[in-house]
Amino acid sequence: MNKPNLSLRELQSLFLHHLQQGSGDDIPSLRHAHRFFAYGNGYWIRFEDIIESVFHLTKIVFSQNIVDLTRQALTRHPSTHYSVDQIGLNFLAYLENDLDWKKEKKQMILDLARFDWMMNEMYQEPFSSPIDLQQMTTIPPSDWDRAILRLQPCCKIVPFSWNLFDFHRKETYDLEKIKEASLDLLIYKDRSQGVFFESLEPNEKVILQALKNGESLGSALSNTTQATQEEIQGWFSKWFDYGLFVGIDFHREV
Amino acid sequence: MKENTAYTLQSNWPKIGHGIGLRSDHWTVIQETRPAIDWLEVVSENHMDTEGRALTILEDLRRDYPICCHGVSMNIGSTDPVNKDYLKELKKLIHRIEPPIVSDHLCWTGVDGANSHDLLPLPQTKEVIDHVVNKVHQVQDFLQRRILLENASTYVAFEHSTLPEWEFISEIAKRSGCGILLDLNNVYVNSFNHKFDPKQYIQFLDPECVGQYHLAGHIEKEDFLFDTHSREVKEEVWDLYRLACRRFDHVPTLIEWDADIPPLEKLLDESQKAKEIEHEQAQLVLA
Numbered sequence: 001m002n003k004p005n006l007s008l009r010e011l012q013s014l015f016l017h018h019l020q021q022g023s024g025d026d027i028p029s030l031r032h033a034h035r036f037f038a039y040g041n042g043y044w045i046r047f048e049d050i051i052e053s054v055f056h057l058t059k060i061v062f063s064q065n066i067v068d069l070t071r072q073a074l075t076r077h078p079s080t081h082y083s084v085d086q087i088g089l090n091f092l093a094y095l096e097n098d099l100d101w102k103k104e105k106k107q108m109i110l111d112l113a114r115f116d117w118m119m120n121e122m123y124q125e126p127f128s129s130p131i132d133l134q135q136m137t138t139i140p141p142s143d144w145d146r147a148i149l150r151l152q153p154c155c156k157i158v159p160f161s162w163n164l165f166d167f168h169r170k171e172t173y174d175l176e177k178i179k180e181a182s183l184d185l186l187i188y189k190d191r192s193q194g195v196f197f198e199s200l201e202p203n204e205k206v207i208l209q210a211l212k213n214g215e216s217l218g219s220a221l222s223n224t225t226q227a228t229q230e231e232i233q234g235w236f237s238k239w240f241d242y243g244l245f246v247g248i249d250f251h252r253e254v
Numbered sequence: 255m256k257e258n259t260a261y262t263l264q265s266n267w268p269k270i271g272h273g274i275g276l277r278s279d280h281w282t283v284i285q286e287t288r289p290a291i292d293w294l295e296v297v298s299e300n301h302m303d304t305e306g307r308a309l310t311i312l313e314d315l316r317r318d319y320p321i322c323c324h325g326v327s328m329n330i331g332s333t334d335p336v337n338k339d340y341l342k343e344l345k346k347l348i349h350r351i352e353p354p355i356v357s358d359h360l361c362w363t364g365v366d367g368a369n370s371h372d373l374l375p376l377p378q379t380k381e382v383i384d385h386v387v388n389k390v391h392q393v394q395d396f397l398q399r400r401i402l403l404e405n406a407s408t409y410v411a412f413e414h415s416t417l418p419e420w421e422f423i424s425e426i427a428k429r430s431g432c433g434i435l436l437d438l439n440n441v442y443v444n445s446f447n448h449k450f451d452p453k454q455y456i457q458f459l460d461p462e463c464v465g466q467y468h469l470a471g472h473i474e475k476e477d478f479l480f481d482t483h484s485r486e487v488k489e490e491v492w493d494l495y496r497l498a499c500r501r502f503d504h505v506p507t508l509i510e511w512d513a514d515i516p517p518l519e520k521l522l523d524e525s526q527k528a529k530e531i532e533h534e535q536a537q538l539v540l541a
Contacts, residue, residue: 004414008382009333012365012374019370024410029377032447035409035478039372046371078368082327082340083299126305154306193307 004028019043020075047074047087054088055116057164061109061178072098088117108162108178115160115185122187122195125154130191130243133236136217143250144218149211150247154189157200157209165199190242203227204235216251267402267433267465268354270320270506272529274521277511281311283518288318291525293354295508298325301351302343312351322355322466322508323347324435327369328393330403331362331376333385336392345397355466355506357402357435360386360423375408378415378422383429390430402465403427404435407443407472407481419444420455424463433465436505438494439487443472443479456498464502469495469528470510483512487524492531499535507532 004011006028018024020043024036051070052059059066073094079087095113099106130152139147163181184205187197200208203224210220221232239245271292276284284294294315301308301323312321327340348356361373376382394400405423417425427434436459445452469492471485487495487509498505509524 007333008377008385009365011377012333012362015374016365016368016370019372029413031411031413032478033410035447035475038409038475038478038480039370039374042372043370079364079371080367080369082329082337082343082369083303084369084371124304124306124308127307127310189306193310 044071044074046084047071047079050084050087051091054085054120055091055113056119057112057116058109061112069094069099085120088120092117111160111162115158115164118156118158118187119195119197122154122156122189123193125152125189127154127189127191127193127243128152128246130240131245131247133240135248136236136240136245139217139248141218144221145216146251147217148214148249148251149217149245150249151212152189152244152246154195155212155244156187157205157212158185158187159183160185164197188242188244201227201231201235203231207232207235208239268320268506269504270322270354272525272532273319273322273506273508274525275324275508275510275512276315276321277515278308279515280518280521281307285311285314289518289522291319291522293320293322293506295322295324295355295510298323298344298347298356298358299327302347309350316351320354321351322357322506323351323353324404325356325358326371326373327363328358329363329369330358330389330393331360331374331382331386332365333362334365334367336389336396338396341393341396348397348399355402356397356399357404357466359406360403360426361406373406375406375410375412376422377412378417378419380416383417383422383425386426387430390426390432394431400432402433402435404437404468405440405444407437407440407447407479409447409478409480411448418450418455419448420458424459427463428460434459434463435466435468436464436498437468437470438498439468439470439472439491440481442488442491442494443481447478452494453497456494456501459502461502464498464505467495467498467505467507468510469507469524470512483510484514486520487527492527495528496531496535499532500539504532504536 014027018027019040022037022040024030024033027033048067048070052066062069070091073091074087076098077090077093079090092113095110101109160183161180163179184200185197186200186208187195189195203226206224207220210223273293273295274291276294276296296312301312315321325344329337359373362376363372363374364370403426405419423434441452441455469487470483471487472479472481473485507528509521509528511521
C-alpha cells in the first residue's frame with residue numbers, strides 16, 4: 001500500500017486542480033493515471049456544452065473561439081454552484097472583468113452575452129394560465145381607467161443598442177458589420193414555453209411598458225396619441241395570442 | 255455513532271416496478287401519450303431553482319407516475335461541509351413532487367467550494383467510510399428521509415484503498431442507514447476497469463440494503479470501459495441483472511439513457527426486456 005502523505009481534503013484539491021490540466025500523473029497513489037484524461041476531457045466538454053447552449057448570440061460572434069473562451073473563463077472563475085447551468089454567470093463575469101478587448105467591441109459582446117443570459121433566465125420563470133382577448137373586450141370603456149391588466153412574470157421589455165436582427169440567425173458574423181441601433185425588445189415566454197424576442201414599435205412599447213408598470217388600461221392608452229386604432233388592436237391581439245396577460249383587476253374610481 | 259432515527263426504522267424500500275429516466279427530449283411525447291411505464295426518474299438538479307417547464311412538467315406527470323429524484327451534486331464524499339443551500343432546494347423539490355425514492359452518488363464532485371460537476375472516485379478506506387457516514391447522517395436528518403447512494407463508475411483508483419468497492423459501499427449503507435442504488439452497468443464497468451469479479455460484488459450485498467437498480471450502456475476505450483449512458487444495455491450487464499433478480503426481491507429497475515438519446519420506444523423496449531427478465535428469474539427461483 002502506498003498511502004499518500006496527504007489528507008483527503010488535500011488529495012481532493014490536487015485531483016480537482018489536475019482536472020483542469022488533463023493529466024493525473026502527479027497525483028500520489030493514483031492507479032491507472034493514464035486514464036485520468038477521461039475525467040479531464042469531461043470536465044471541459046460539460047462546461048462547453050452549457051455555454052454553447054445558453055449563449056447563442058455570443059457564440060455567433062466568437063464562432064469556434066468560444067471553446068477557448070470558455071476554458072479561459074472557467075479557469076479564471078471556476079464553477080462554485082451545485083447547478084452546472086449557473087456557470088453562465090461565471091462566463092459573464094469573465095467577459096466583464098477579464099476579457100482583453102477593444103472597448104467598443106467589448107461593450108457589444110457584453111450586451112449580447114447579457115441578452116443570452118436573460119433569455120435563459122426567462123425560461124426559468126413561471127408561465128401562468130393566460131386570459132384571452134375576449135375577457136378584455138368585455139370591459140366597457142367607462143371602466144378602462146380602473147382596469148389593471150396583470151402581465152406574466154416571464155415578460156420583459158429591455159432596451160438594446162445593437163441590431164440583433166442583422167445577424168441572430170447566422171452561423172458566423174463579421175464583428176465589424178454589427179451596427180449600433182436603438183431597440184426596445186420584448187422578451188417573452190409563450191404558451192409553448194419557448195422564449196422569444198421581438199422589436200417593439202415606439203408606441204407599442206409605450207403602451208406595454210405602462211401596463212407592465214401597473215398603470216390602468218385607460219392610462220396606458222392615453223400615453224400615446226399617435227397610434228391608430230387598428231395598430232393598437234393588432235398589438236393587443238398579438239399580446240393575447242402570446243398569452244402575456246394573466247388577469248384583470250379593477251381598482252376603485254380614482 | 256448515530257443509530258435508529260425514525261426514518262431509518264423503515265427498512266423496506268418501495269417496490270415500484272420498472273421505470274425510465276425522464277429527459278427533456280421525451281417531455282412532450284410522454285406528456286401527450288402517457289406510455290405504460292411504472293415510474294419515472296429525474297436528475298434532481300435539472301428541476302431545482304426553476305419555476306419554468308422543467309418544474310411544471312413534473313407537476314403534470316406526477317398525477318400519473320411516481321417520480322423519483324436522482325441527484326448528481328450532493329457531493330457526499332467531499333471534505334467540504336454539507337451544502338445546506340443545495341439541500342434546501344432539494345427539499346423544496348421533494349415537497350412538490352413527493353418522490354418515492356431520493357438518491358445520489360457515492361462519490362465527490364468538488365472541493366474548496368469549486369465544483370467539477372463530475373462523479374469523482376473516493377479512496378476506499380475506513381477513514382473515508384467514517385467521513386461519508388457522518389455526512390449521510392446530516393443529509394438524512396435534514397431531509398427527514400433515507401436516501402440511496404449509487405455505486406459510481408470509475409476509471410482510476412487509489413493504491414491506498416484497503417477495501418473492495420462492495421465492502422466499502424455496504425459498510426456505508428449499514429452504518430448510515432442509507433440504501434444502495436445498485437447500478438449494474440457501473441458494477442460491470444468497474445469490474446473490467448479494476449479487474450474484479452462482478453458476481454462477487456452482487457453476492458456480497460445485503461438484500462436489505464438494495465433499494466433500486468440502474469441499467470445503462472457503456473462504450474469501450476483503449477484499455478477501459480467508459481460509462482456513457484449512450485447505448486443499449488450490454489449482454490454482460492443483463493447477465494448481472496439476472497443474477498441480481500435472483501438474489502434481491504423485486505427491486506425497482508430503471509433504464510438510464512443520457513447521451514445520443516433515442517426515440518422513447520427504444521427506452522420502453524429496454525424497460526420491457528428488464529421486466530421480462532425479472533419475471534423469468536422469479537420463476538426460476540420459485541422452481
